[in-house]
Amino acid sequence: LVLFALILGVGLILLAVGFIPAVARAGPDGEVAGSCYGRAPGHAPGHATGDASRDARDAPVGSVASTPLAERGSIVVGGEPKYLLADPAHNRLFVSDFARESVVVVDLATGLPVRRIAVPGAPAGLALSDACDILFVACYSGSTVVAVDLSSGRVVARAVGLEHPWALATVTGPGGREVLAVTENSADRVTFLGIEGIGGPQEGERSGSEGVLPRVGEVATAYYPYHFDVVTGILYVVSYGGRQGGRVDAVDLATLARMWKTGTGKGSFDIQVSPEVAMMVVANLSGQSVGLYDLAGKSSGEIGLGADPRCVRFRAGGELLVSLQSADEVRSLDVRQATTAYTVAVGARPGAMTWLSGRRTGPPDDTLAVANQGDGTISLLSPGEPVAEFQDVPADHLFRACIRTLALRGAVSGYPDPDLTGQICFRPDSGLTRAQMAKVLVMALSLHTEAIDPAAVDYVDLDAEDGVFPFDYVQEATAAGVISGFGGDPPRFGPYEPVTRMQLLRIVVKAAAAVGSPLPAAPAPAPFVDLPSDAADAAVVNTAFAAGLISGVLGADGRLRLMPWAPVTRGQAAKVVYGLLASLHTGDLRQ
The missing domain is CATH 2.130.10.10 (YVTN repeat-like/Quinoprotein amine dehydrogenase)
Known part of the structure; x- marks a missing residue:
């Protein structure tokens, strides 16, 4: 009797803490109402409530056979x-x-x-x-x-x-x-x-x-x-x-x-x-x-x-x-x-x-x-x-979606955290060099190959010994017609010079045409008070604005400004390139 009482007591304790399946709570139809697959007694199929439902927010983290x-x-x-x-x-x-x-x-x-x-x-x-x-x-x-x-x-x-x-x-x-x-x-x-x-x-196709x-x-x-x-x-x-x-x-x-x-x-x-x-x-x-x-x-x-x-x-x-x-x-x-x-x-x-x-x-x-x-x-x-997150690009950052997308496409990778926390930074407010811009476009537009390509143009300020960055990215971008260097004999590229806002627009409009998806011509001039006087640059700005790639800066006087010769930031460049990707072949719809 003592042994029986001990066994019964242990069993009740185990049942109370959940080590024994709750068979005692089975519903009148024989299903286990307390199991994750059962349904509460008296409820129609598909409307299980109470113990029959499991809330995955509070459920323990489980394991699946496949790699996450x-x-x-x-x-x-x-x-x-x-x-x-x-x-x-x-x-x-x-x-x-x-x-x-x-x-x-x-x-x-x-x-x-x-x-x-x-x-x-x-x-x-x-x-x-x-x-x-x-x-x-x-x-x-x-x-x-x-x-x-x-x-x-x-x-x-x-x-x-x-x-x-x-x-x-x-x-x-x-x-x-x-x-x-x-x-x-x-x-x-x-x-x-x-x-x-x-x-x-078929007949309908031939006749139109x-x-x-x-x-x-x-x-x-x-x-x-x-x-x-x-x-x-x-x-x-x-x-x-x-x-x-x-x-x-x-x-x-x-x-x-x-x-x-x-x-x-x-x-x-x-x-x-x-x-x-x-x-x-x-x-x-x-x-x-x-x-x-x-x-x-x-x-x-x-x-x-x-x-x-x-x-x-x-x-x-x-x-x-x-x-x-x-x-x-x-x-x-x-x-x-x-x-x-x-x-x-x-x-x-x-x-x-x-x-x-x-x-x-x-x-x-x-x-x-x-x-x-x-x-x-x-x-x-x-x-x-x-793909790692950038610790200086929080969820509410203006350009977070654009930066994250380019990181997922391998176009941007960031810098080690200066505090050596093991995280990486994007530095969205820092400037962007021309070599970095070449890499961003080559990767975003899937133009990169593993092999280091021969020089498309012998830029005086680039050497094959520079390796993938900046030499290979610049040469791939040049060969694709996405970007070009400065004139001169011999020509130079200026890999470490900053990219201005006007240069960025020239590059992305040219890149769209180079990959077979020219941006549609603008139906009207862009509303910038500082629109470039050069006709070619003005056309580029109008096209970029019509495509939604840029919006300008609202001044204290209530007028929009382009600020074409200001250095572009890394965050702004990410936004424009993201917009370029979203605009590819939209000209098909206008046609």
Whole structure:
């Protein structure tokens, strides 16, 4: 009896401190209400509360099988990147620019925009034909889906009468036919469009007329369907829902019929299905959580996040990446343990995410691209050490986003902290030399090669023995036509002379033309009272101002000044080069 009492006492103590699973708290249906995957008794699937929900803000930091991701690269597209579509076979990334009503085509080998395609309305979802020659674009504000011939950039077919289309995907429908699935926000349905005969030589293309993407089926959803995922012939559609929460509908693509539906959390926006862990996850915007379900739609609880999740993407080993727009971060969750593994700070207002893999060149495999809607950048997350932060560029610094982006592109690296704290400084208010400017442009525009190039111009004040900096960077910039030296015989470059504000504008306008993306001519003169009298310089200033690269300095008299001959600071130069990257190929849209 004494031994029994001791064992019972120890057991009760262990139960109280949590060393024994709380089997005693199992609900009436046999599920463990206190476990991270259980749901509270009396609550419908998808609305787990109380002990059944875990808050990842307070959850212990867990571990995942994969090496943690870090922000190690950046692509500047400008505007408002809303949706991403990777085409690894052709080393490119398509980006919906919601603000500029266009689709940006990015070369993944260089991380630079190479083309912008205007579309009839703010674009959301994107999809490619099997041959990768036709891009389908959901034009949300235009209430249409268009098929764009990527060789010409021309719309060759469209679907009319759609009600705010959002997500797109090419899927195999009834009879093995390829169809285009599209969610219609305002119509509460998924519509299927026929796409046979779209692409390649066709009568409409030869005549210049547009074809039609016909409706071939539809399935009703709950209020405001947004995203979907496709796994083994099933389309899983998530709807935002009303006061009672959202919903997931599972659609059999062979018959275009609903198989089942299940309730989800408040403001359901994105969905991802993983056969590897036999789990479906739903991002709940209003609920600030991700809901967990099996592949039949049965809820196993939810994980609270304390911020609004915009996108969810699985990684091998049960790791779930979640973009949190209000927190400016991507959070890694171990869904098996319902714990936070790590977080990664990214750009402003992150949203859509996609994996980049199978490319010939460019970012490494296992790279996640994250669209930052607030600053027009794409963060590239990959395994490895993160790019260091500059201790003298705080989060509220005027040029922080510009400086951080150039650091991620390898264009700036900073200086050791003079106090020897192990940190590095950027010195945003210090001046910039011409050699440093050459390096910034060469790296920002992906013109650098590992080998030291032969001299394009034999500058008298540069020697090959100077190595990569400044010799190689200057010669690469000169060879590309991005920058040039001073006249004379022999010519000189002036590598350690300061860059003036006027020189900076000449350089970036010249650089845009050199990489095949000349900035559009200004429609009107810039409003500076000290506009240079030289006609060529005045044209450069007008062009830079019209492109949004400069804004000037407001004087005490209320008038704008350029101050063309003042030395430019490192922070100002970062802002102008960042603006150059965001302006590449914007002339395509004006044409």
